[in-house]
Amino acid sequence: MDNLLKLISKPDNVAIVIMLILITVYTVWAFRQAIANDRRKRLGKHVEGSDDKKLDTWPNLVRIEMLVAMVVIAGLIVWSIVLDAPLEEHSNPSLTPNPAKAPWYFLGLQEMLVYFDPWIAGVIFPILIIFGLMAIPYLDINPKGNGYYTFSERKNAILIFCFGFLVLWILLIVIGVFMRGPGWLWYWPWEEWDHNRVIYKVNVDLTQYFGIDSRSLFGFLIGGSVVILYFGLGMILPYYIWKKRNSDFLKKLGMTRYIILSFLFCAMIGLPIKIILTLTLNMKYIWVTPWFNI
Amino acid sequence: MIEKIKKEPPYALYFFLLAVVIIALSAWALWVETVKLRPWKAYQKQYIELKSQKLKSEYEKARYEFQSQETQKRYEELKMQLKKATENFQQPGVQEKYKVVKRELDLINEKIKINKAEFQKARGIYLELEYLYHKHQKEEDKVKMAELEKEVVILEDERKELQKKKSVISEELNEFTAEEEKYTAEIREIEKRVEEAKEKFEKLSEVPFEIKQIYINDINKADRCESCHMGINSSDNISELHPFTIHPGKSVYIENHPPEVFGCTMCHRGQGRAVSSADKAHGWVEFWTEPMLKGNMVQATCQTCHGDVQHLRGADLLKKGSSLIEKYGCYDCHKIAGYENLRKTGPELTEIGLKVNYTYLVNWLLDPKDYIETARMPKFDFSEEEASAIADYLFSMTIEHRIDYSPGEINWNLADKGKALWGQSRCSICHPTNSIGGSFKEIYAPDLGIAGSKINRDWLYNWLKDPKSYLPQTKMPRFRFTDDQIWALVEFIMSEYIDWDFNPQYNKPVQLNIKSIQKGKELIQKYGCFGCHEVKGLEEMKPIGPFLRHDEVSYLKVGEIESKVGAEISSIGNQPIERFDFGVLEKLIPNDRMSYLQQKMKAPRSFRDDLIMPDFQFNEEDIEALTALLLGFTDANVPTRFKVPKAQSSFELTGKFAQIDDDVKCLNCHMINGKGEEFAPDLSIEGSKVQEQWLREFLKQPDIIRPMLKQMPLFNLDHDQTMIQGNLSYSEIETIIQYFNHVLVSNEIPENIPDNGLSFQEQKEAGKTLYFDKGCQACHQIGIEGGAVGPNLSNVGNRLTEGYIFKHLENPRTFIPDIVEPNYGFNEDERISLTRYLMSLKNE
Known part of the structure; x- marks a missing residue:
């Protein structure tokens, strides 16, 4: 527990602690509002913001934004005076610090490196995240939920967002900050870091379970087909199911949007699948190619 | 359709309050930036205040002195005298005379001027003629040149004459005004004292507030210490208070190491660039690997540049620490740069079974210091069983010729002869007995206080006959006693120096248990006895086995594991503190380098259970000295211009003299060209220093030049005492004299001294x-x-x-x-x- 207190009180981690508190407060608050609104709707009562009534941006919004900016400036001044930049030991090229951690906002990416090839975790995923976020307004065809909180009307969108943001981003940061110790080994918050701890573990590639060299052509083909199969099934199967049920949603979405959406969704779900495979089956890579590994 | 709904309130009060808060915070930020983070400003202000007080009091003192009756009286007197002198000078008669002399001087000056002009003209014409002559070769030019040359000579003579006259007249003229000038100067002298003090005091207000920095380019060192320690390098002490006081020991430290060249942190360590707080500047913050050294500990850093700490003024701790390292043989187990290739500290153990008795060995292993106070061997905390196991192993190496330890009858007559021999041979210069004697501390010789209960009689005889046959590297001289003499000495030692509490277990050959022998070998391997002792059969153990990896300091490089038992400590003085393993003491002692080192020397195994370093039972002073020394073991790389390497002596003794030295160990006490010890006089120029005949007589029979415990042993006992025996034979004495006269001479020493004419x-x-x-x-x-x-x-x-x-x-x-x-x-x-x-x- 000492260790956790030390971690929390470190000047580096103040930002993370603040972030955790803010995210919890806002998430809880948003859900409470949404549930309350949903109940009102069920009872046939008016939900504020769901009608077409509008307010001028100037001065109503700008004034509040100005106030918030002032609060933030005051907070930053106090913060910058009270806490000095946390310096560590002299840099020494022959002796890197252990654990060597990225800035806190990158720790989610660094945590992904445990499970993925740097090319995937460091390049492909960040690109997918950025482009995926940019694509959201164009993929979202549900007009409801503008100007008021709701859960029942945007169930899927909210759940996917919560999973992608809270679990795959925030949780990974928290793990990276608080649960990773020397050697990037897992430590529970109540455990002391032990620099001499050793864990013997060998990760193997998928095809090696069957005695096939993952670097051979055969292994390459098997691995590749598994990955392609995953994306193929993940994208085609729901299409057929929806098609069969004659889903309105699918019709509204259209083919292009469906392909993009389903690809991004499969990629997102692929991340925890790989994490689980690595943790349970010591899976190293599914598909080994000369250029990248998945 | 847009329908207006109720407006947000203007929040005027919030804006106002927040604006006030932000202004207040900005003011705070400004204060932090200008005052809190610049504490040196306050120090500078205080220093200047102190200095101005001092200068002011000096000024007041000067003024007071000026106004004192005595000075004023003298001042007035001088003024009067000046007035009188001026009046005298102004008198018409004097003035007239003065004017006459002055006119004369003017006249001469005029003449000199004319003379100079003529001289220059002549030279000019001469040069022109010379040119023309070279061009046209006209005879008339040459004639003219000769005339001019004559003229020049005349002019020069004339001028010399005039100059002489001028100086005479000038002096005459000066006499008129001399008195006046004298009084003016004296008055000026009195006034100056006050004016200077005043100027000094007034100028102080112009001193700017600024960070004072010493920058050393090639090592990129910026030391800003003088921003607070303003008086550290001044010539007089403004205040005894820190940080304004002057540097202590200026003549040794500052004068030999001017701060402009060395900076401050090279010696004192600390964070020279930091100015935002005293703790930061002194490096007393986390992660600063070189915090400022306090008090005597600052000597540690002398080693960064000085290779020879044994002869360094102002570094007594290092001198002591370095002697301790050599005495206790730290280098036997630890790799220490600068202490390489030294001989092993402990004696060879291969034939220990012939030398000592079993019970003694076991007792010794249990606690050497308890047994003999001056013992160098540390305490390993062996259990009784472990100690006997090691003894078993050591005895097993000589099991074939086991000997009888039973004490024999003592021949007191012989013992008396031995006692006389003991004194004449000055045994007690090196060997203490029950902590008495042994004045020559630089060479370790065992305390013989209980040797009679320890040593085997036959072994002692063989040892005294030829020490090198048992221990080739020994420092013990061969005294060349006769067999009779040796037996007498043996008898004396065996009868005189006995441990009365000693209760030998075995007088007969020891029965050794194979299992116990094996265990003993394992223990010897584990604790690395072969670090200090030569043990036959364990030479192959030198590349240390796996137990080293349990060692507490984990920064050993791979290559170094092979040769030493302990961790390398060559750079222990600036290794990051994170790499010290405080083990179970992590929360009990401060986690800094000094505490670690002191604890390690106080109780080496207190950090973890599996540590093997033995307890040397150092006292507080020893620990302080060793800590200072260890703190200075760094891998800091300073430019060669700072380095003062140890003078390497490449001198080697040669020829027959080398053989004699090998036998009687001259260099145990004497030094020759940097080789040897400083106990007895340096012999480097002995050939030029002493007379041959005296040397011959001295070597035959050393007489008394120095106090008792520094006298040279009687290697040669051919005078009429107890026994007659020539140790140094006549031919050897001649060899020594020859060597001295030919090799150990100095060109600086004249053979005869000059004659000054007196009888x-x-x-x-x-x-x-x-x-x-x-x-x-x-x-x-x-x-x-x-x-x-x-x-x-x-x-x-x-x-x-x-x-x-x-x-x-x-x-x-x-x-x-x-x-x-x-x-x-x-x-x-x-x-x-x-x-x-x-x-x-x-x-x-």
């Missing part, structure tokens, strides 16, 4: 007077009178060469750098006289 008797008398005038007798003894600090001079005329005395008196430190004798700065005459007097001092 021998006069010189001698003058020398004698000088001898007593200068108080030489306070330290030196002649006959039965005088002090005992310096050597006895009763027979110096037979001992030293006159050239040496003459040269030595010029500056005693030429030949003996750390001699006590002051340099009196005798002139040549005095030195000749003194030398003559000293050379006349001869024992008949």
Whole structure:
């Protein structure tokens, strides 16, 4: 527990602690509002913001934004005076610090490196995240939920967002900050870091379970087909199911949007699948190619 | 359709309050930036205040002195005198005379001017003619040139005449105004004192507030220490208070290491660039690997540049620490740069079964210091069983020729002879007995207080006969006793130095258990006994086995694991503190380097259970000295211009003299060209220093020059005491003398001293007077009178060469750098006289 207190009180981690508190407060608050609104709707009562009534941006919004900016400036001044930049030991090229951690906002990416090839975790995923976020307004065809909180009307969108943001981003940061110790080994918050701890573990590639060299052509083909199969099934199967049920949603979405959406969704779900495979089956890579590994 | 709904309130109060808060915070930020993060400003202000107080008081003192009755009286007097002198000068008669002389001077000046002009003209024409002559070769030009040359000579003479006249007249003229000028100067002198003090005081207000920085380019060091420690390098002390006080020990530290060249942190460590708080500047913050060293500990850093700490002024701790390292042989187990390739500290153990008895060995292993106070061997905390296991293993190496330990009948007659021999051979110079004696501390010789209960009789005989046959590297000289003498000494030691509590378990051969032997070997391997001792059968163990990886310091490099038991400590002084394993003490002692080192030396195994370093039972002073030394073991790389490497002596003894030295170990006590010890006089120039005949007699029979416990042992016992035996044979003495006369000579020492014209008797008398005038007798003894600090001079005329005395008196430190004798700065005459007097001092 000492260790956790030390971690929390470190000047580096103040930002993370603040972030955790803010995210919890806002998430809880948003859900409470949404549930309350949903109940009102069920009872046939008016939900504020769901009608077409509008307010001028100037001065109503700008004034509040100005106030918030002032609060933030005051907070930053106090913060910058009270806490000095946390310096560590002299840099020494022959002796890197252990654990060597990225800035806190990158720790989610660094945590992904445990499970993925740097090319995937460091390049492909960040690109997918950025482009995926940019694509959201164009993929979202549900007009409801503008100007008021709701859960029942945007169930899927909210759940996917919560999973992608809270679990795959925030949780990974928290793990990276608080649960990773020397050697990037897992430590529970109540455990002391032990620099001499050793864990013997060998990760193997998928095809090696069957005695096939993952670097051979055969292994390459098997691995590749598994990955392609995953994306193929993940994208085609729901299409057929929806098609069969004659889903309105699918019709509204259209083919292009469906392909993009389903690809991004499969990629997102692929991340925890790989994490689980690595943790349970010591899976190293599914598909080994000369250029990248998945 | 857009429908307006109720408006947000204007929040005027919030805006106002927040604006106030932000303004207040900005003011706070400004205060932090200008005052809190710049504490040196306050120090500078305080320093300047202190200084101005001091200068002000000095100014006031000067003014007070100026206004004092005495000064004022003198001042007025001088003024009066000046007035009188001026009046005198102004008198018509004087003035007229003055004017006449002045006119004369003007006239001469005029003449000199004309002369100069003519001279220049002549030279100009001459140069022109010379040119023309070279071009046209006209004879008439040459004639003219000759005329001009004559003219020039005349002009020059004339000018010299005029100059002479001018100086005479000038002097005459000066006499008129001399008095006036004298008084003016004196008045000025009195006024100046006050004015200068005033100026100093007033100028102080112009001193700017600023960070004072010393920047050393090639090592990129920026030391801003003087921003607060403003008075550290000033000539007079403004205040005793920190941080304004002057640097202590200025003559040793500051004068030899000017801050402009060395900075501050090179010696003191700390964070020279930091100025935002005292703790930060001193480096007393987390992660700063070189915090400022307090007090005497600062000596640690002398080692960064100075290779030889044994002869370093102002570094007593290091000197002590370095001696301790050599005494206890830290380098046997730890790799320490600068202490490589030294001989192993402990004796060879291969034949220990022949040397000591079993019970003694077990007791010794349990706690050496408890057994013999001066023991160097540390305590390993063996259990009784472990100690006997090791003893079993060691005895198993000599099991074939086991010997009887039963004490024999003592021949007291023989023992008495041995006692006399013990004294004559000066055994107690090196060997203490029950902590008495052993004045020569630089060489470790075992305490023989209980040797009689430890040593085997036959072994002792063989040892005294030829120490090298048992221990080739021993420092013990071979005294070349006869067999009778040796038996006498053995008898004396065995009968005199006995441990009365000693209860030998085995008088007969020991029964050794195979399992126990095996266990003993394992223990020897584990604790690395072969680090200090040569153990036959364990040479192959030197590349240390796996137990090293349990060692507490984990930064050993792979290559270094092979050769030493302990961790490398060459750079322990600046290894990051994170790499020290505090183990179970992590929360009990401060986690800094000094605490670690002190704890390690106090209780080496207190950090973890599996540590193997033994307990040397150091006392507080030892620990302090060793800590200072260890703190200075760094891998800091300073430019060569700072380095003062240890003078490497490449001198080797040669020829037959080397063989003699090998036998009687001259270099145990004497030093020759940097080799050897400093217990006895340096022999580097002995050939030029002493007279051959004296040397011959001395080697035959060393007489008393120095106090009792520093006398040379009687290697040669051929006078009429107890036994007759020549140790150094006549041919050996001649060899030594030959060697001294040919090799150990100095070109600086003249064979004869110069003659100053006085008769021998006069010189001698003058020398004698000088001898007593200068108080030489306070330290030196002649006959039965005088002090005992310096050597006895009763027979110096037979001992030293006159050239040496003459040269030595010029500056005693030429030949003996750390001699006590002051340099009196005798002139040549005095030195000749003194030398003559000293050379006349001869024992008949």
